[in-house]
Amino acid sequence: MKIKVNNTQLEIFDGATVLDALRVYHKHRKRKFPKVLPTIYDVYGNKVAPDGELTEGNALFIKRKNKSRLPASEP
Amino acid sequence: MKKTIRLTVLTRLIIISFSMFMGTGCSSTRRLAADSHTDKTVEILAVNDMHAYIDNFPRLAFMVDSLRALYPNLLLISGGDNQTGNPINDQYPEKGMPIIELMNALKFDLSAIGNHEFDSKPDGFARITNRAKFNFLCANLTPPANSDFRISPYKIITLPNGVKIALVGLLHINARGIPDTHPDNVTGFSFTDPFETATHYLSLRDSSQVLVFLNHIGFENDVLLANQLPHNAIDLIIGAHSHTRVEKEQMHNGILITQAERRLKYATLIKLKVKPDGKVVEREMKLLTVGNKGSERSDIRTMVNEFNDNPVLKASIAVADDDFTSAEQVGYLMADALRAGAKAEIAFVNPGGVRVEHLPKGNISPLNVYSMDPFGNDITLFNLTGVEIRRMLIFAYKFDEFLPLYPSGIKSRYLINSDGNAEDVQLFNYDNTPLDMKRKYTVAINNYMATVYDFEHQDSGTGLFRPTAESMIEYLRNQKQIASYRNEKRVEIIKQ
Numbered sequence: 001m002k003i004k005v006n007n008t009q010l011e012i013f014d015g016a017t018v019l020d021a022l023r024v025y026h027k028h029r030k031r032k033f034p035k036v037l038p039t040i041y042d043v044y045g046n047k048v049a050p051d052g053e054l055t056e057g058n059a060l061f062i063k064r065k066n067k068s069r070l071p072a073s074e075p
Numbered sequence: 076m077k078k079t080i081r082l083t084v085l086t087r088l089i090i091i092s093f094s095m096f097m098g099t100g101c102s103s104t105r106r107l108a109a110d111s112h113t114d115k116t117v118e119i120l121a122v123n124d125m126h127a128y129i130d131n132f133p134r135l136a137f138m139v140d141s142l143r144a145l146y147p148n149l150l151l152i153s154g155g156d157n158q159t160g161n162p163i164n165d166q167y168p169e170k171g172m173p174i175i176e177l178m179n180a181l182k183f184d185l186s187a188i189g190n191h192e193f194d195s196k197p198d199g200f201a202r203i204t205n206r207a208k209f210n211f212l213c214a215n216l217t218p219p220a221n222s223d224f225r226i227s228p229y230k231i232i233t234l235p236n237g238v239k240i241a242l243v244g245l246l247h248i249n250a251r252g253i254p255d256t257h258p259d260n261v262t263g264f265s266f267t268d269p270f271e272t273a274t275h276y277l278s279l280r281d282s283s284q285v286l287v288f289l290n291h292i293g294f295e296n297d298v299l300l301a302n303q304l305p306h307n308a309i310d311l312i313i314g315a316h317s318h319t320r321v322e323k324e325q326m327h328n329g330i331l332i333t334q335a336e337r338r339l340k341y342a343t344l345i346k347l348k349v350k351p352d353g354k355v356v357e358r359e360m361k362l363l364t365v366g367n368k369g370s371e372r373s374d375i376r377t378m379v380n381e382f383n384d385n386p387v388l389k390a391s392i393a394v395a396d397d398d399f400t401s402a403e404q405v406g407y408l409m410a411d412a413l414r415a416g417a418k419a420e421i422a423f424v425n426p427g428g429v430r431v432e433h434l435p436k437g438n439i440s441p442l443n444v445y446s447m448d449p450f451g452n453d454i455t456l457f458n459l460t461g462v463e464i465r466r467m468l469i470f471a472y473k474f475d476e477f478l479p480l481y482p483s484g485i486k487s488r489y490l491i492n493s494d495g496n497a498e499d500v501q502l503f504n505y506d507n508t509p510l511d512m513k514r515k516y517t518v519a520i521n522n523y524m525a526t527v528y529d530f531e532h533q534d535s536g537t538g539l540f541r542p543t544a545e546s547m548i549e550y551l552r553n554q555k556q557i558a559s560y561r562n563e564k565r566v567e568i569i570k571q
Contacts, residue, residue, distance in 0.1 A: 001250070013455050013525055015255050015538020018318075023526035033527075042294060042319060049336050052318035053190070053255060055247060055293045 004059040012054070019050040021060060039063040114356075115238045117285055117347040118146035122365075123154030123315035124189070124337035127164035127174045129379050131339035133371030136181050138363065140372065142344065148234045151181065154315030154334070155189025155246070155291040158203075160451075165545065166387055166441050171195045171203050173382040179208045180375060185230060187244045187289040188213040189315060190254035190540070193261055200224070200260075212244030212289055215272040219263025229276060231283055238349050241283035243276045245269040245300075247292040247316055256540045270300055277308050284353040285310050293317035294334055301327040310347060310355045322362050331358040339365045388445075391438035393551035397559030399434035402426065404560040405447055406481030409547060414483040416546030417454050417519035417539060421464070421484035425524050426475050428452070428543075439557065444547050452521035454539040454546060459532055461512030465500050466530040472497035474528065479566045485510055488567040498571070 001014050005025035012024050018040055026033045040048045041061045048060065120142055122135070143149050157174050159165055164173045171194075178186070188211050195203055197219065204211050204225040214228035229243040246254055248266045269292055279286055286309040290297050297314045307329040314321075314334040320341065325332045335341040341362050348357035399405050406429045414422035431447045459467070468487060471480050473496055479489055485502050492498040502510035520528075521543050525536050551557070 011535045013522070013536035013538050014249055014251075015453065015455075015540050016522070016526070020522055020526045023523075027527060027529050042317070044294070044298065044325060046294060046322070046325070046334075047320040047336075049318035049320070051337070053293070053316055055296060055317070056250065058293070058295055058317070 001054070001056045003054055003057065006062055007059075016054050017050065018048055018052040018054065018060060021054060021058075022050070022062070025062075112351045114351070115234075115236050115284075115349045116146075116148075117150070117234065117238055117240055117345075117349060118142070118148060119150045119152055119287075119311075119313070119343075119345040119347075121152045121154060121313045121333060121335060121343045121345060122339060122341075123187075123291075123313070123335055124156040124318055125153065125174065125339050126156060126160030126191070126337060127158055127171070128161060128338040129164060129173055129177055129382060131365050131367045132177045132181070132379055133373075133376040134367050134369055135339055135342065135365050136372035136375040137370045138342065138365060139181055148236055148238075150184045150232065150234075150240070152242075152289065152313060153178065153183060153186035154289060154313055155187035155244075156191045156315060156337075157186060157189070159191040159194045159542075160338070162388055162441060162445060163382055163385065165194075166548065167382075167385065168387060169202065170199050172206065175203055175207050177375065177378060179206075180378060183207075183209040184232070185210050185212055185242060185289065187211075187291045187313075187315060188216070188226065188246055189291040190247065190256050193254060193256040194540075196260050197222070197262060197264075212242060213246050214243050214276060215245055215248070215267045215269045217265045222263065229279060231279070238285060239283040240285040240287060241276075241279040242287045242289050243273070243279065245273060245288055245290045245292060247296065255538070260540075269296075270303060273300060273304065277304070280308075284349050285347060285355055287311045287313060289313050291315045294319040294321070294332065297332045297334075298325075298327045301330040301332060304328065304330070311345065311358065313343075313345070320362070321360070324358070324360055326358075331360060333360050335362060341365055388442045389440050391440055392548060393439045393555050393557050395434060395436050395439055395557045397561055398436045399431075399560060402429045402432040403481060403566070404563060405429050405431055405434060407483065407560050407563050407565060408557065409447060409543075410481045410483035412547040412550035413454065413519050413521075413543055415550050415553075416541060416543070417456050417517070419456060419484070419517040419519035421482065421516050422519040423467075423471075423480040423482055423524070425471065425480055425521070426478040428521060428523070429481070439551055441548050444544050444551070448544040448547060450521075450523065452523050452543045454519055454541050454543055455522050455525040455536045456539055457518045457520070457525070457532070457536045458515050458534040459518045460515050461502055461510045463530070463532040464510075464516065464518060465502060465512070466532065467528055468500040468502075469497045470528055470530040471524070472500075479568065482565050486565045486567075488569060491568060491570045493571070 043059045218224040293316045312332045318337040319334040320336040333343045335343045346359045410424045488501040490499045
């Protein structure tokens with residue numbers, strides 16, 4: 001299935017979790033997987049647990065030092 | 076004067092009759108009016124994806140009791156995935172019953188059906204739905220014919236304050252047309268698309284003041300669904316599946332969407348205010364911390380301790396004829412169990428995934444298995460050619476600090492160059508004939524390997540939604556007697 005991490009589209013197996021997606025993302029970026037798991041958000045600014053179950057089209061964001069604005073819900 | 080009184084009485088009778096007539100729902104869009112002139116409130120405490128985390132139940136019980144004292148009409152609801160994630164529950168002789176007994180003790184009103192409810196397999200799931208004193212809801216599944224599942228698409232509850240609340244369950248269906256579970260677990264079930272099914276239940280507005288969807292489809296899908304429905308078509312989505320922590324109000328198309336992460340770390344308290352005309356005018360939510368610290372209910376603590384003290388994890392499930400004297404031997408056993416569990420032609424276990432180097436002859440228990448395989452990995456299945464398998468083995472050898480993968484179904488010969496890297500890997504069938512490198516094979520590995528190994532291959536793989544440890548427990552139970560692996564040699568390392 002196709003999902004996105006930090007706006008990078010990735011192909012991952014059906015049934016993958018958020019943690020699986022992070023591993024694939026770091027592999028794709030040729031980066032070492034961090035020793036401390038970063039905070040993970042969805043596109044609506046909610047935190048997501050690393051064992052969260054993904055579905056087609058999910059988009060995840062890893063918190064970075066210079067925080068970028070995430071879309072909010074309705075006022 | 077008498078004429079004035081008669082007119083007043085007649086006017087009042089006309090008004091009352093008109094109100095009653097309108098209250099019978101002659102229009103399909105008319106909400107069912109409340110039967111009093113005061114605002115009413117609906118309070119719901121929602122949890123989701125508990126995954127059998129029974130240790131937090133004593134604390135939850137205390138919180139529920141406190142909230143019920145404040146809100147006598149409180150509904151206690153689960154968003155599904157009550158099962159899977161705790162060996163105490165998952166390996167219980169009646170698989171999955173501890174969490175159900177605890178939910179009964181807390182008087183849960185309803186549960187959605189999550190994908191992990193099916194992990195008990197059809198017979199086990201049927202038993203669970205019948206043992207539960209609460210309803211399981213799912214509108215987009217049909218149970219097997221002649222089965223005795225106690226599942227409803229929706230339920231209408233009349234609260235003591237007179238408010239009628241309709242709740243509908245919806246479950247995520249993947250590209251294969253089933254929930255995220257092993258296909259064997261849903262034999263005989265049929266499923267429909269939850270988005271399409273949702274539209275068939277909007278008419279429950281006619282018979283209730285509050286309409287709630289109890290979704291096990293993931294937060295982003297909850298938002299998609301909310302935006303596809305007519306504005307304010309429903310009042311609330313209680314969500315699950317994605318383990319999302321919704322800390323602040325999430326309103327989408329007039330619909331409040333909640334989710335309380337997972338494993339009873341949190342619960343969402345939801346309050347709805349209903350006007351006399353039946354309209355929901357206020358929606359609030361607050362994420363409460365549950366956890367396992369703080370006041371708890373002692374009788375529930377006693378229940379949890381009894382479940383935790385159950386000797387089931389130490390009971391013998393197979394007998395080993397000989398000692399296992401190396402990680403390699405244990406790795407071959409794990410690979411054989413993985414191949415059997417996945418019904419694959421070939422399987423590999425990574426050396427880092429084998430946490431036990433010695434296993435004594437004699438009884439093997441589920442605890443032994445969890446010691447060998449403690450990571451909670453799941454099985455993933457790939458279709459790989461011989462060439463792709465070789466690429467994987469070459470990559471993994473360097474990645475896994477110059478240790479080979481433990482195979483089942485084939486043998487491997489690593490040719491190591493002067494740098495210490497695997498220059499080539501030759502693959503053989505068990506009869507020592509070379510593997511057909513152009514042919515495709517079904518290959519089982521764990522999800523960790525599936526995500527970190529970087530090698531060129533076509534198939535992106537499929538999760539089988541079965542933990543590798545649970546698959547091994549089943550394998551050992553079926554085998555009962557485990558022959559010696561002492562002389563088993565499936566990997567050869569040749570340094571050039």
